[in-house]
Amino acid sequence: MQPDGIRVGVVGLGYWGSKHLRVLRSTTGVAAVVGIDQRFAPIDGAQPQEDNGVTVFADLEEALPEVDAVVIATPPASHADLGLKAIAAGKHVLVEKPMATTTEAAQSLVEAARAMGVVLMPGHTFEHNAAVHKLRELIQAGDLGRLFYLDCARLNLGLYQSDVNVILDLAPHDISISNFVLGARPTTVTAWGSRHVHPEHEDVAYLRLDYADLGVRTHVHVSWLDPHKVRRITAVGAKKMVVYNDMAGEERIRIYDKSAVPPGSDAPLSGVAYHLGDVVSPYVAFAEPLAVQDQEFVQCAINGTTPSVDGASGVAVVQALECAQISLREQRPVAVAEVTQRTGRWRPAIDAAPAATSVG
Secondary structure, three states: OEOOEEEEEEEOOOHHHHHHHHHHOOOOOEEEEEEEOHHHOOEOOEOOOEEOOEEEEOOHHHHHHHOOEEEEOOOHHHHHHHHHHHHHOOOEEEEEOOOOOOHHHHHHHHHHHHHHOOOEEEEOHHHHOHHHHHHHHHHHOOOOOOEEEEEEEEEEEOOOOOOOOHHHHHHHHHHHHHHHHHOOOOOEEEEEEEOOOOOOOOOEEEEEEEEOOOOEEEEEEEEOEEEEEEEEEEEEEOOOEEEEEOOOOOOOEEEEEEEEEOOOOOOOHHHOEEEEEEEEOOOOOOOOHHHHHHHHHHHHHHHOOOOOOOHHHHHHHHHHHHHHHHHHHHOOOEEHHHHHOOOOOOOOOOOOOOOOOOOO
16 A cells, blocks of 8 residues: 555446446545556557556556556446456455346355455445435334335346346346435345347346245336436435435435325225325435445555445346346245355455446
8 A cells, every 4th residue: 555545447348337437536545546458468569658647557457566456347247257356466455236136146255355454445435425314314213104115216228238137237226225214224126127129238227025934025127228227215205205316416315204004904995095284395414325326445455444335245247147047047036045055155256357347
């Protein structure tokens, strides 16, 4: 570590990697940022040294002596291999979502980081979003009354991924938000999906996460094939309802004093009554979630502390994703215990996947 902070390498300079690069260049505690991407491979024997003022390398192994920490923003299939390589070299690691594509691979990252005494942090950006924190506060304080369910929609036209389906690409966000605001982990996952355009990967899918300990369900709709960009979560309770809309600018949280009142024991079903009250949009101070996340990662790396969103959080999301993949194949609900009780050890590939540009 340099006297003025740590050196951070960003692996994969695609959609998310370029955002990390921008944020880290102005993050307190960062002495230098370098870019790592296979597109910087030597051409005619000439290795590029800089790109837009940033020192660049073609692969992670070449860059490791020059960094103290890495942010991995490559396609998901390469996350575990690259993360283990960085951890083995004693580097702190932030891995974009999902942390890995299987539970065993995710757990291997946690165990390796623990053994090396380095920080491991999954890129669950929305757990650093002030509006999501407000949603959690309202649910945990009981302001909604008994919570009935969460309904999540994450839709847009594209971006199609080459190595994963829409569930692994988009659902990690909503699974991590659901776990965070409920303060729990799902017990069973059920998934349905369709391949409309891509021959191998589902581009539209629906998930149901059952939180049996709470008696709550979360429904997740993800799509690469929708004309509108939607980032919305609705929480419905016995007393009130809340809508978190990340596309709503300054009114990301709206609290609806509305509810349905069940009929008495001797009344017909049509006796349901409705309470209709005010709609309130509380002020929520905005700070770019990615900047908040990366700042925490840097501070944890410097101080040797555990991040608020740690490796265990990353594993929990991967467990739900793996259950969803099994459910898609076998067309049945899958208990999370099925993927946590499996035996056998995951091993990285002999040659880690290259730091390809990521658009995840």
